[in-house]
Amino acid sequence: MVNKIEHIGIAVKNMEDANVLFEKLLGVPSYKMESVESEGVLTSFFQTGVNKIELLTATNPESPIAKFLEKKGEGIHHIAFDVEDIQAEITRLKNEGFVLINDVPKRGADNKLVVFLHPKNTNGVLVELCQEIR
Ligand SMILES: CC[C@H](C(=O)O)C(=O)SCCNC(=O)CCNC(=O)[C@H](O)C(C)(C)COP(=O)(O)OP(=O)(O)OC[C@H]1O[C@@H](n2cnc3c(N)ncnc32)[C@H](O)[C@@H]1OP(=O)(O)O
Ligand SMILES: [Co+2]
Numbered sequence: 502m503v504n505k506i507e508h509i510g511i512a513v514k515n516m517e518d519a520n521v522l523f524e525k526l527l528g529v530p531s532y533k534m535e536s537v538e539s540e541g542v543l544t545s546f547f548q549t550g551v552n553k554i555e556l557l558t559a560t561n562p563e564s565p566i567a568k569f570l571e572k573k574g575e576g577i578h579h580i581a582f583d584v585e586d587i588q589a590e591i592t593r594l595k596n597e598g599f600v601l602i603n604d605v606p607k608r609g610a611d612n613k614l615v616v617f618l619h620p621k622n623t624n625g626v627l628v629e630l631c632q633e634i635r
Contacts, residue, residue: 503590507583507613507631508546508553512569512576516543516558523547523554531556535610542566544610555581555610579617581629587614590630594618606632 513519516534524530524547531545541564545556557578559567569578584590587606595601602617609615613631620627 502585503630504583504585505551507581507629508555508611509577510555510557510579510581510627510629512566512573512578513556513558514570514575516545516556519556519558520545523556527554533611536560537608537610539607540564540566540609542610546611579627579629581615581631584630584632587616587630587632591616599623608634 511519520531520534523545527547527549529547529549531547534543534545536543538560541559541561542557543560547554547556557566559570561567566578591601591604591606595604600619600622602619604616606614606616609629609631612634614634615632616630618628618630
């Protein structure tokens with residue numbers, strides 16, 4: 502079962518400018534910046550109440566974020582959901598016919614294991630599942 506929204510991922514061109522803008526917008530500073538080499542991204546996290554925003558910028562031209570920015574420009578990139586047991590969710594969603602981009606969980610940012618579902622089977626929304634690494 503999928504729990505709460507873990508974060509909303511937003512692709513940005515310039516992380517420094519985006520951090521300043523989101524701190525003004527949300528009234529709180531970024532609580533963490535973290536590079537995820539395997540994804541070719543630099544992330545910056547904001548939390549207001551239970552809501553988390555993940556700003557993402559590309560750290561190499563092969564990054565999915567670089568391609569997204571090139572093709573679609575800045576904007577909402579993905580919705581991430583929190584799950585208790587990512588392996589169980591992989592099995593359940595596969596049985597439901599969803600297409601997983603990676604069906605082996607990989608290490609994401611903010612101490613999570615993550616998988617992604619292809620937007621072609623989720624009404625055009627890139628969905629990420631996140632399990633806290635305990
Ligand atoms: C893990 C670290 C961090 C975390 O939270 O811990 C992150 O969230 S990292 C986030 C960056 N990583 C990823 O996004 C990994 C999963 N994404 C992918 O594997 C690709 O981006 C993929 C497969 C979604 C698209 O890659 P592709 O090379 O196929 O790009 P195209 O431009 O050819 O897209 C094909 C098709 O998909 C549509 N598309 C692409 N990106 C998105 C998106 N973010 N949301 C919705 N739709 C998307 C694109 O428009 C194309 O559709 P079409 O109708 O064919 O034009
Ligand atoms: Co994410």
